[in-house]
Amino acid sequence: NQKVVLITGCSSGIGLALAVHIAKDEKKRFMVYATMRNLSKAEPLVEAAGRTLGRTLEIKQLDVCDEASIKACVDSLPERRVDILISNAGMGLIGPIECQSIEEMKSVMDTNFFGLVRLMKEILPDMKRRKKGHIVVISSVMGIQGILFNDIYAASKFALEGFCESLAIQALRFGLNISLIEPGPVITEFERKVYDEGLKIDLSKADKVTADMFTNVYLKNYKQIFETLGQTPEDVAEHTLKILIMDNPPFRHQTNTLYTPMTTLKYADPNGDLPIETFYKMVFEHDKVFTASLNFIKLLQWRSRKSFKHNKMIKSNC
Numbered sequence: 398n399q400k401v402v403l404i405t406g407c408s409s410g411i412g413l414a415l416a417v418h419i420a421k422d423e424k425k426r427f428m429v430y431a432t433m434r435n436l437s438k439a440e441p442l443v444e445a446a447g448r449t450l451g452r453t454l455e456i457k458q459l460d461v462c463d464e465a466s467i468k469a470c471v472d473s474l475p476e477r478r479v480d481i482l483i484s485n486a487g488m489g490l491i492g493p494i495e496c497q498s499i500e501e502m503k504s505v506m507d508t509n510f511f512g513l514v515r516l517m518k519e520i521l522p523d524m525k526r527r528k529k530g531h532i533v534v535i536s537s538v539m540g541i542q543g544i545l546f547n548d549i550y551a552a553s554k555f556a557l558e559g560f561c562e563s564l565a566i567q568a569l570r571f572g573l574n575i576s577l578i579e580p581g582p583v584i585t586e587f588e589r590k591v592y593d594e595g596l597k598i599d600l601s602k603a604d605k606v607t608a609d610m611f612t613n614v615y616l617k618n619y620k621q622i623f624e625t626l627g628q629t630p631e632d633v634a635e636h637t638l639k640i641l642i643m644d645n646p647p648f649r650h651q652t653n654t655l656y657t658p659m660t661t662l663k664y665a666d667p668n669g670d671l672p673i674e675t676f677y678k679m680v681f682e683h684d685k686v687f688t689a690s691l692n693f694i695k696l697l698q699w700r701s702r703k704s705f706k707h708n709k710m711i712k713s714n715c
């Protein structure tokens with residue numbers, strides 16, 4: 398009675414961690430089809446999968462921007478059955494919009510948003526017919542809250558969230574579940590790729606204030622934000638597995654409790670000004686407040702790790 402799980406974007410980061418974590422489930426509840434665009438990049442997954450390869454994990458080709466490749470992959474599965482779809486493949490883009498081409502922006506939307514749309518068009522009709530299935534989408538906290546210089550990326554994740562929120566109503570009628578996983582910063586290739594691309598941006602098309610804001614405020618704090626708030630892909634995988642095994646999985650799940658105070662601002666003010674003003678103050682008016690907030694978060698982290706160890710000690714003494 399194994400559930401068939403299809404995951405996209407498994408050559409690195411969260412996708413790789415998800416595939417391995419789910420395939421290594423002790424109760425062997427899942428058969429994982431870990432897919433990637435380019436099979437020549439399978440080595441890290443093969444290594445991490447170890448003995449699960451060929452047992453509870455198989456690697457397949459799937460490009461979320463290519464309908465034919467999605468169809469070929471799904472057609473190759475026994476009875477085309479997918480019990481759980483994890484839509485993870487994605488890409489980032491940072492910088493002032495004046496410096497980005499429409500082509501670059503379209504490729505982010507094509508991967509992050511239309512990638513899921515293509516998968517759903519192929520998989521949802523079968524799930525409806527079987528009246529069984531769970532669609533899990535790796536969104537982001539930027540799916541509910543915009544962040545400076547992430548305009549297009551946040552828009553692509555907002556698009557995902559609107560799409561899923563609309564479909565979730567229909568899905569209920571068929572007994573299907575949809576869950577959005579919303580990680581905060583996660584330390585993966587993504588973070589490094591996005592930062593490196595950010596360094597290469599030709600800022601000559603932006604005015605001085607914008608260029609300075611990007612280089613001396615955004616990029617300057619980028620690494621520190623990941624170092625302070627960043628989770629590991631394994632953390633996100635653990636959270637996701639918990640959602641997979643729930644009888645009534647939630648529609649939204651944030652994986653990073655350190656980030657929750659920021660997203661709560663959104664729900665605290667129906668006018669929507671509170672999060673925007675708070676981010677503005679943090680970034681521009683109070684460079685010191687920003688550093689102090691990060692230090693405060695570091696302290697909270699240190700204390701929660703300490704109490705976690707303490708609780709573990711108590712448990713092991715019992």
Ligand code: NAD
Nearest residue numbers: 406409410411434460461485486487537582583585586587
């Ligand atoms: P990553 O760059 O390591 O992984 C992204 C994966 O998607 C890569 O393996 C890449 O090859 C794959 N991919 C890109 N285009 C594809 C395509 N057309 N077809 C198939 N695969 C394709 O980064 P990650 O952090 O593991 O990102 C995974 C997901 O998590 C993304 O959707 C991302 O938006 C989301 N996310 C990341 C963070 C973060 O801080 N890293 C935070 C929140 C959400």
